[in-house]
Amino acid sequence: MPVAEPPAQPPTTRTTPISPSTPASPVRAAVVGTGGIVTGSHLPALRELHGRVRLVAAVDTDPARLTAFRDLAGDDVHGYGDLDEMLAAERPDLVLLGTPPALHAVQATAALRAGAWVLCEKPLCLSLAEYDAIAAAEGTEEGGTGGPYASVVFQHRYGSGAVHARELLRSGELGRPLVAHCQTTWYRDRAYYSVPWRGRWATEGGGPTMGHGIHQMDLLLHLLGDWTEVRAMAGRLVHDVESEDVSTALVQFADGTMATVVNSVLSPDEVSRIRIDCADATVELTHLYGHSNDDWAYTPAVxxxxxxxxxxxxxTPAADVPSSHAAQLDGFLDAMEKGVRPPGSGTEARRTLEFLAALYKSAFTGRPVGAGEIGPDDPYYHAMHGNHPDWAPKEQ
Structure with missing residues (x-):
């Protein structure tokens, strides 16, 4: 299939929210990047919500991959080899980004300036500096008619089990949170890092802290709220890459809760886990890449x-809505209809990225890092390695 030629017209910045979506007027969406995450997660989500959103375009620099995606998605999905061309030709309401991490900031900013809302795979960008630049390109809320906004895919926040747990924790039903544990212990072999952009600071932004454990750490912050201090370590124990292959941290939250965090790609027995011990009960989530109600457990205190x-x-509630891209997209579309900031964006998303920057800074400097400490004059504001890409030699 040939790549479509765009008409000669510039993208137009939308200053009002889209009209409420109905089956007769679905949101017009475009995907950028047509690899595994888009084909395996975003496309099924779009199909599940077909009455609310319609895929009109796809962008990929690889013509063969783009053709294969269009064969799967349908001939009515127009193909482009360039993001700017697609934005000018299609003027989509929503852009879904599934490209390698180093491209996210530039692509998200371009889409926002063209008037499109953005839902981007994690990480939204590679530094706090990039995040603040994206935020500057967003719209502003004025009487509930704001937008466009950019949000990051944190699908583990969604689903009935996570919603229920957060309600119980925030309402005090389980008593005061005291101790927490956040674990992402996965396994990735040498072949995994044969993909050129993986394991490199400039293209991935970090190792399992940035690319794997980010989901569970974001969910931990979503459940417990603001963090105040991080004390961390990181190591490059096995893989011959630039970034870490394991990191650990001790975390204190604003309410006094103390937590441990472990991120690894060295663990043959793979698991993702969050455990929060409260005064009256322990709540625990154990899964791997996604959860349903049965993955949550509550143990009352004596x-x-x-x-x-x-x-x-x-x-857990009777209705079982698994965590998924579709669950997050559904809530994102609700926000678009109302012209309000979507979940997983703004200060919430920045809090998670700041937490990662603080973890890296603490690991690389050997001292605790507080919330709000990393500002524009701090090297860790501009890069997760803080201008020290050779921070740790590989262990022999």
Missing amino acids: HARDDERRTAHWR
């Missing part, structure tokens, strides 16, 4: 075990 009336409410 003094609460006989209070069936209370503990019955802790059990």
Whole structure:
């Protein structure tokens, strides 16, 4: 299939929100990048929500990959080899970014300036400096008619189990949170790093801290709220790459909760886990790449075990909505209809990225890092390695 030629017209910045979506007027969406994450996650989500959103265009610099995607997505999806050409020709309402991380900031900014809302694969960008540049390209809320906005894909926040757990924690139903554990222990072999952009600071932004554990750490912050201090270590123990292959951290939250964090791509027994011990119960999530209600468990404290009336409410809800790209996209479309900032954007998304920058800074400097400490004059504001890409030699 040939790449479509765009008409000679510039992109137009949209200053008002799109009209509420109905089956007769779905959101017009475009995908950028047609590799595995778009084919395997975004395309099924778009199909699941076909009454609310319609895929009109796809962008990829690889003509063969683009052709294969269009064969899968349908001939009515126009193909382009260049993002700017697609934005000018299609003027989409929504752009879904599934390209390698180093491209996210430039592509998100271009889409926002063309008037499109953005839902981008993690990480949204490679530094706090890039994040703030993206935020500067967003629209502003004025009487609920704001936008466009950029949001990052953090699908683990979504699904009925996560929603229920957050409600219980924030309402105090489980008692005060005291101790937490966040674990992303996965395994990646040498072949995984044969992809040129992986394991490199300039193209991936970091190792398992940035590219793998980011999901569980974001969910931990989503459940517990603001963090205040990080003390961390990182190492390059096995893989011959620029970035780390393991990191650990001790974290204190604003309410006093203390947590441990482990991110690894060296672990044959793979698991993703969050555990939060509260005064009246322990809530635990154990899964790998996605969760449903059955992956959440609640264990009452001894003094609460006989209070069936209370503990019955802790059990996961009857409706089971798994965490997924579709679950997040559904909420994102709700925000578009209302012209309000979508979940997973703004200060919430920046908080997670700042947490990662603080983890790296603490690991590389050997001292604790506080929330709000990393500003424009700090090298860790501009790069996760803080201008020290050779921070740790590979262990022998």
